[in-house]
Amino acid sequence: MAKQVTIDAKGVHYTPLNQQIRKAIEDGADEIVVNNVLGQRFIGDGLRGNATIRVNGVAGGDLAMFMSGPTVIVNGNAEHAPGNTMDSGKVVIHGSAGDAVAHSMRGGKVFVHGDIGYRGGIHMKQYETQRPILVIGGSAQMFLGEYMAGGLLIVLGLNGAMKAREIGSGIHGGEIVIRGDVDDACLAAGAKKVPLTDEDRARIAPVIREFAGDFGLDPEPLINADYTRIVPASARPFAGKYTWE
């Protein structure tokens, strides 16, 4: 039987709050419900295991940073950088999130139902079986996938096509998949558009299906929609900049 623990975060500083969460996991809780969250930072920071943490309220910055395993579900918005340097596990945000979502994330999934701010997916990277996935239901602001070195980034544009510029600035690994067409002028240096092949579609379909499942959406229209795939023009975008002494 799943063991559930409920924590009231009202007026609690993040350090004791995170200690309570950590303690609950150590004591074998499978599900931790944290109510009245209002900006407490670092929820799930460095946590291991496979518990589920339900955050009711607005999650503060660096949600699930360095996290390795658990699932964090936010019923509300998240401030900047959820999924920062996250290793594995899953973050589901039933709202929107701030800047630098999934910064340097190297594994696991971050699903945001609404919009995200600037520099989403910045410097995401992958290694062998670890491949981070960031899916945005709404839209993203500028510098999406900046410095991206690996992983998969999907923007579904549920509330209209994404218009932000400087997509994939300095991208040298991984892929950005955006529903609809993306104007060439929106692409940054080092990024290039390629058609989404059937193989690509087959690859992203399970991710979209999972995302739709989490947010109660109909997956089929999303899976069958038109997408633009953006990949690095070169694996070494800066190699041509330098000469040796």
Added chain:
Amino acid sequence: MCGIFGVMDKRRQMMDGSGIRQALSMMNERGSGEGAGYVAYGIYPDYRDCYALHVFFDNTCESKKVVDATLEQWGTIEHDEAIPTYDQPNLRVNCTPWRYFFKPDASLAPGSASAEKDIVTNLVMQINAASNGAQVVSSGKNVGAFKANGWPEDVADYFRIEDYEGYIWLAHNRYATSNPEKWERPDPFNLHDWSVVENGKITTYGTNRRYVESFGYTCSMSTDSEVITYLIDLLTRKHGLGIDLAIQAFAPPYWEEIDRMPEAEQKLNRALRFAYGSATMNGPFTVVAANPDMMVGFTDRGKLRPMVVGECGNRLYIASEETAIRAMEPGIESITRPAAGEPVIGRVAP
């Protein structure tokens, strides 16, 4: 190479300065005739509630106006007068010693736990740091410092210290490393409650000075005793340490000794070194310090300078040499030579 001497009567029985003069003279071999000084507690019973400011004026008619005006901004001058002096053939007088009996206006330092002392501290820093031809050489209640550039006997006779009666006396016989010398420089150094005489020379002046100055003190004298006085005031009055812990911070046990202590003691000693590493004093020194309630003596942790402690009845003596103690108290009952890190702390009976 200086000679220092301190005596305290635990029952506040008064001693006039003649015995102290004699004791200090016994250590003339340790001096060079270019500086001596005395400080005594209990000498101004008629003005016991006033801060007695001993001030050396280069030029009375110019400097006094400035000091008067400064003091009047911060409180009331109850009385002031020239300190009586008697010319000595071997003393070249280069200043005019003056004394003020001053009551600071505590309402001008609201929120301070020791408002009067804060005001006096700031006044001393302000007057001494400015080039106004005035130096405050002592500033405590019922206490006064007498010093000049000469042999102990000449300095004592110049101020006629036998005319003063105190229950604690500190004295210093100076071996000069620079000359000509201003009269305010030789020990003792005083800041309100605390007076300090030192034998030796710390090698950590730069670190200690920068540390104490970051708390608002201004070192204008470039002497060890000045920085030591401020450190004692900071640690005891501002940081609330007992004098024993303050001395432990100045001359702490070695890390290897700390490593071997029981846990609670280890923790306290480590914390003291962590917090007060910049207040640690190195180099050869013996310090004798006093405030109205106590007299303490301590040495550097390598015990590079001598310290002899004598006891006789209610009297506690601390000196560089046993002979100085015996000169004042031929019937001395006990003589000990404490180890480094074993501070001598004598308190006046309440």
Added chain:
Amino acid sequence: MSSNFGSMPLRYRITIDREQCMECGRCIENCSYGVFRRDGDRILINSRNCTACHRCIAYCPRDAIMLEEQPCDYRSHPVWTRTVRESIYNQARTGKIILAGMGSVANLPIIFDHLMLDACQVTTPPTDPLREPVEIRTYLGKKPSKLDLRQKPNGDVELATELAPNLMIETPILLGHMSFGAISLNAHLSMARAAQEVGTFMGTGEGGLHPALYPYQDRMIVQVASGRFGVNIDYLERGAAIELKLGQGAKPGIGGHLPGEKVSKDVSRTRMIPEGSDAISPAPHHDIYGIEDLPQLVRSVREATGWKKPIFAKIAAVNNNAENVAAVARSGVDAIAIDGFRGGTGAAPRVFRDHVGIPIEVAIATADRELRRQGLRNEVSLIACGSIRESADVMKSIALGADAVYIATAALAAMGCRVCGNCYQGLCPWGIATQRPDLVARLDPDVASKQVANLIHAWTLEITELMGAAGINSIESLRGNRDRLRGYMLDEGLLEILDVKSVGA
């Protein structure tokens, strides 16, 4: 790319004394740059490939090899120096930014060499460290500014202040951050063993922690840099302390690139990136765009590791150094490493390396003074780095206000490095700045670790002697004790900045 420059004059010329040479071929085996090759019974030389790494000279059994630097003169000119002209030829040919290896080569005065240390004569006695203790044990981390004490019922005083975690080092010398990737695993292993032997710590650099170093993890300061390479919760938990790298003296204001050629299988594993891919560290941390983000990063690693480990930050020394240091001190870190403009690097744009930043001597002095002025000095320890070359530099750094120093190039030299500055080629014949297995194997950690430990040990002895001569028996009494320094031929403005008097004063 074609150009009309023809070939540039040789940088080095190698000659072989044919009388001495016995054609054993050790030079051919040892040179990884391809200077030597055999043609029948004769060894031929291609001086153009030479980097002056001295490997051939060191391993020639007959001392038959000689190296000459700049054998071909340009017309001498004080303004249009050789370096300036060659840079122009290079950039005219390529149109690119020039990268160079190791620290600044700008021929500027070294302040350390113009600071003289004090010694006791007659007014105070020197301490003889052979007979009397001279304490150099150092604790790095936050110190309380004052203590809360409790009186127990029996009258004893008890400490109520909780002490923050500190790193205890037996000597004020730490091994600075150089990543696995920039240098070899054997170089890392050698330094880790040396750190353990002498009771100090070693920085991992931004390259993760190879499993071979796990046995030494209690002696490692794990670095979190902007690329977050190799950073996960496991890595953070292994380190004795965590350093947030915010800047580097050799290239302030820009990030770093480890070229794909150096990302071997092992390097890819510890950095957690695909083999052969460029490891690009951005200029800023992307979760620090404003100073208020720094305490957030500091607290994020604290939260992740249960507030048990000291957190360091490293910054490059630039104009507003004092302001930067005070800002970082407020972020809650336990120690700040300041990297001067002569700091080393595997590769940096020449224009940054030689032209951006300020000297470490000035940076430490201004940092110490500003922290004291703001009452923050006990909040952080200060670590000086960037061209600490000898024990006297350590002494002078501490007297100017540092708690300890990082050494890096000096540690490489202790392992055999000849400071040839070709780290970026990845062909280091000494097995240090390379990932080529045959070259790495040349560096025996049993031997090299001893050499690094010897160096630190020797410096430590010299430091205790110098302190003893100055009559100082604990290192905290040297810290910020600028009265024990004198400036020789330094201008008045600089003396004032350093808060040091002139010689004779």
